[in-house]
Amino acid sequence: MAERIIELRDISKSYGQVYALGGVNLSVDRGEVVGLIGDNGAGKSTLIKILSGVVKPTSGEILVRGKPVTGWSAARSRDAGIETVFQDRALAVQQTIVRNIFMGRELTGWLGWLKVNKEIEEASRLMREIGFTSKVFTPHSIVGQLSGGERQGVAIARAIYKKAELIVLDEPTTALSLTETAKVFHFVRQVRASGRSILFIGHNIHHVFDIADRFVVLDRGKVAFTAGRSEVKSAEDLINFMEDLAHPGGLPGLHEAGDAGRAAR
């Protein structure tokens, strides 16, 4: 069995009286793409904030490569090789791709002067590693000129720098067109091929279904369902399952409505 990069055990988080998470288990193995699905308010954001150390869980245990960790923080998370690409894409859009990749960790030599050629070389290497190459832009291109999917590529290239082992992608395909989504999937596959793991968060089941090896469905702060790729026959299965979650007992005509909604997509 592949090495377990991180494991969250029985994680709970409450904000005062409100429970955001109530005893969630989640683990990611090396080289695995885990799709985390859940409706708005299911607790996805809280869970990844805990994973990246931004938010501390109320209770629960975090294990890095099988060993329990105490004093979990953003720095610990980074040390464990976890890099999070947040939903708002956190890029400086008026700057070049190179400047974004090396933001806050510029490659400098004597007296802080930039090693410009070294940075370009490194940036090119990172971009190739995730298959982020093109004839129309270079590491010198301004991020603002890139499309949404390509901007995700910059964020992913930045994340894999410094030996990241698990890349957490927070809704990377939200608000992207089909072509742009395809680009992001292309990057994700390349990252997996390089032996890194990915936690792919989304609420569009089709997006997650196409890319993940394993699915975890989160519902109202709890893991409602988890299955490997082989156990789920089609995206429709997942959709039906999610709809049953949303409306227990079922509503007449619900599945038809779901199919119609998917066809429209």
Add this chain to the structure above:
Amino acid sequence: MSKTMEPDLKSPLGGTHNEAAGKEWRHPSDNLLRGFILDNRAALGTLAVFIVMMALFMIANPTVFTTWYLYSSVLTTLPVALFVVVPLVFVVTCGEIDLSFPATMGFASWVFALVVQAGYDPFLGIAAAIATGTLLGFLVGSLVVYGGLSSLIATLGMNFLLRGLIQIINEGRSTALTGLADSWAYKIFSSQLYGIPVQIFWAIGFVVLSALLYNRHRFGAQVKVVGDNPDSAQQMGIDVKRVRVKVFVFVGIGAAIAGTFSVMINFTWWPTAGDGYLLPVLASVFVGGTPTWGGIGTVVGGAIGAVTVSFIQTGVVAAGLSGFYVQFFNGLIIILSLLGHKWNQARYR
């Protein structure tokens, strides 16, 4: 998959192709000249405005504009402006503004005047002035950044406060520095070399060094990122507050040098020293092509902007128009430049 994003199917995944990297990118900017124009379009636009303006002046009055005296007088006063315009480009790029530099000029040059008047070597005076400027810049920056104040209003307040302090203590009296002309410092910083005022060489050196800092140094890189997206910079581990304070310190240093140079030109320190520079310097930054929203800017453009603004005043009078036209032309050039830059630059969000 769109045509612009063809996957690199031939390359082995995770393989080593470091040597080839960097050579396989193809871009319009691979063409050196086109790349240069694309990268410097704001500065080149400013240069075009300057050239057109000078051409008009020369047509209006060819005799005056071909005499060296006109240029010599501009080259004496222009450096003073350059020493503050350039750091202000950094401040504006960082998403802030500093209106306190005229008072810092006055304050630092006052310290210079005091040291020289007390009989110490002018070099010591320059060092003391720069130390004062650094300190004041740090003070203003800390007030804005750690006090969480609007830089526009807080620096305006500091400008009044510091100037007021100078006025209270000096009660309007100026200081004459007659011995300055014989000093080594004067020869090095304020004399003439083959008829060219030597200040301009120092100013050019300062502009070149600052342009390198802006484009090829961690400081410039972080200033741009902080001005562009402070949240992202913070997330990536940049000490955003520290970077912001640093740009104010840079203005303090520049203002101190500028103030000292202006005193050395006149051999006299006035309590109002620096006051006249507020609006022309600010105008130069924006005429130069640095946009108001932060994240990008151009040091060289700012310098050309300063040259343009300096020549408007001299040029309008020399072209035979009455002094009443100066303000009108100042405004005209500023508005036309802004329109030009708006057309020339795209804003990315």
